[in-house]
Amino acid sequence: MVKELIINSAPGGVTIALVQDKQLVELNKEQINNNYAVGDIYLGRIKKIMPGLNAAFVDVGYEKDAFLHYLDLGPQVQSLLKLTRQARNGNFTDYLLSSFKREEDIDKSGKISTILSKDLLLPVQIAKEPISTKGPRLSSDLSIAGRFVVLVPFSDVISISKKIKSNTERTRLRKIVEGIKPKGFGIIIRTVSEKKGVAEIQKDILDLVSKWETLMKKIPKTGPAKRILGEMGRTSTILRDILNADFTHVYVDDPALFEEVKSYVHEISPEMESIVKLYKGKEPIFEHFGLEKQIKASFGKTVNLAGGAYLVIEHTEALHVIDVNSGNRTANPENQEENALQVNKEAAKEIARQLRLRDMGGIVVIDFIDMHKAPNRKELFDFLKTEMSHDRAKHTILPPSKFGLVQITRQRVRPEMNIVTSEKCPTCGGTGEIKASIVLIDDIENNLNYILNEQAEKGITLAVHPYVEAFIKRGFLSKQVKWFFKYGQWVKVKGITSYHLTEFAFMNNKEEEIKL
Known part of the structure; x- marks a missing residue:
């Protein structure tokens, strides 16, 4: 497991991202002049x-x-x-x-x-x-x-x-x-x-x-x-608590903070001082390492999973509720029980990451997809415990109740991390909100993969806003060309001015819309 720490310094404070195998697993913010930090x-x-x-x-x-x-x-x-x-x-x-x-x-x-x-x-x-x-x-x-x-x-x-x-x-x-x-x-x-x-x-x-x-x-x-x-700064505290031989890099984009981090790493673990690097790139550090897209895709009410399933996360004053949905894609239509177990395990892995990422604390109730076989419920429970074992916060996981709910209590010592994942709609003058455009292409590609590979459609036309059409066709190795090499067939891209920025649809060779 390769671990990296990406540290972004800004006038309002420092944001620290913990990345495991290129996937964001923790996000911490240290406010300037935070006089009431844990440990003070x-x-x-x-x-x-x-x-x-x-x-x-x-x-x-x-x-x-x-x-x-x-x-x-x-x-x-x-x-x-x-x-x-x-x-x-x-x-x-x-x-x-x-x-x-x-x-x-x-x-x-x-x-x-x-x-x-x-x-x-x-x-x-x-x-x-x-x-x-x-x-x-x-x-x-x-x-x-x-x-x-x-x-x-x-x-x-x-x-x-x-x-x-x-x-x-x-x-x-x-x-x-x-x-x-x-x-x-x-x-x-x-x-x-x-x-x-x-x-x-x-x-x-x-x-x-x-x-x-x-x-x-x-x-x-x-x-x-x-x-x-006073307790040490959040950056030093995280380094103190989690720095080990698994870490390959610590990137910092501010020279003063770089010297501070390098000095602290030299003090606690001199042999690892060389892994601290000063980032000098022109684009923002989170953009460079692909974290901005992960942040936008990982926060919000709905979290999509790789297999087509998704989570719905709701927050109340007393507790957090997570609902697991299989979506419209199933790996094995002949065995619903096996499908449910696969989706639930995929969801359990993402839920363990979400708890760390958002630093959700207190009571968390998870409504997994119903499974009728006791061995499968136990396998899911054991899998969730294994995934949660990487969490540094104290937590307790209860076995599934007779209603199929799993309850988790997780230590809460800081406010929950909250990232705004919606952007003002450019076509309605800011009166509504749309899903972050940074993940639009991912959504299109996920649906395209489903249509071409699982539904085996031919002669597909993608209808999008003209701005998105220009982006997809941009450059010698455009998205459109890459799709041709990936799927072995040409996907037409058509710009429609009446579409809003993130609206898209797929048409078959008869110009009929493919319902997703």
Whole structure:
């Protein structure tokens, strides 16, 4: 699997595309001055205690108060409060917690009113960015993420990623961390630490401890509702979390950002510094790598699949609904059950990509095509789980219900990616909207392939808007010529001025329209 990262810098922010085998699988946007990114730590001021919700509203400087539930306080919140008071009073200098006396863990079923009070100052971490009309979701169970490990204050526990399967490797990593872990801190060993040496892991831990010291030194000087420690930029965070030997290129179109990315890659993985390239082409970087068309084709209400099936994706306030449709093309008309399984598996693969691409979170309900055989339903369920295993977001997949619905819950920590996929119609003065013209030729070719190969029609005429006719006939190796070499027959192209820009139709040799 070949992976590439394409980074487009613009005045409004940075857009990062993760590409696997030339297919877009993730799209991330980093806004300039995004002060409420996941991982940022603020000195929050408790604004209101809500006993009925067992939660508190916290002022972190956002226009809406942030939400902190009792279960997100963390077992050592009393130790954090104690340390904050000492630091604010200037009575604490042991930033490494080696001599700090921890408080007792709080009761898991306790009440928030016994822990927090109005106007109390408490360091909090952004767990979910502001989404829709809601403010940020907070946690006071602080952690600082690095390349190979995560540092957890007020803990002595060493945890290892479940994705590291080898018992020998797990034992080796545990012994390494036990020998270098600072007192008073827990460590979570990340998946990318597999097969890494002592020096790399130790450097990562030392960097995180240095960040913790910076955090503690800032607490006395930081005002309420101000940021104490910021997470890295979205670009660096993605590189930190996913960069591995599978990556062949990281392309950046901005010289300043290129130097920043190259410097960070050199710091975390020096042997991969050479894969970072500065894109100097004249056309936009996403256009050059064919991503603009993929973005337009992948977002929107309807998503077409290669075999003629399609997905319909609807969004509501409470959940996302995905309907799988087989369309008008079937691979095997004799076996509907087998057809349903093939379409469902094709849809499952695309759905797993769509969830990552749009960063859809919360509850997702999928209405697959009905299948009557239990082994086929299990095969689909297992296939979907395998496809979703590449997703870095936490998720749970339930088996198909008796109504044939599959339910997925997926972690939502950022607003969903939303790309406008329609363009203003040039023939109606902007009063309506049409499908993006960038994918028009793909639609024409898909239908042409169906008519010529599956319906075996001869003497086809394609009727289109004159602008589209000119595009198809343009150049020595025009689309029309390429179709001749591909299908072995000449396809006439006829311009009709009454057609709107994206309208097209196919005529047979009797000048009758072929119904699709």
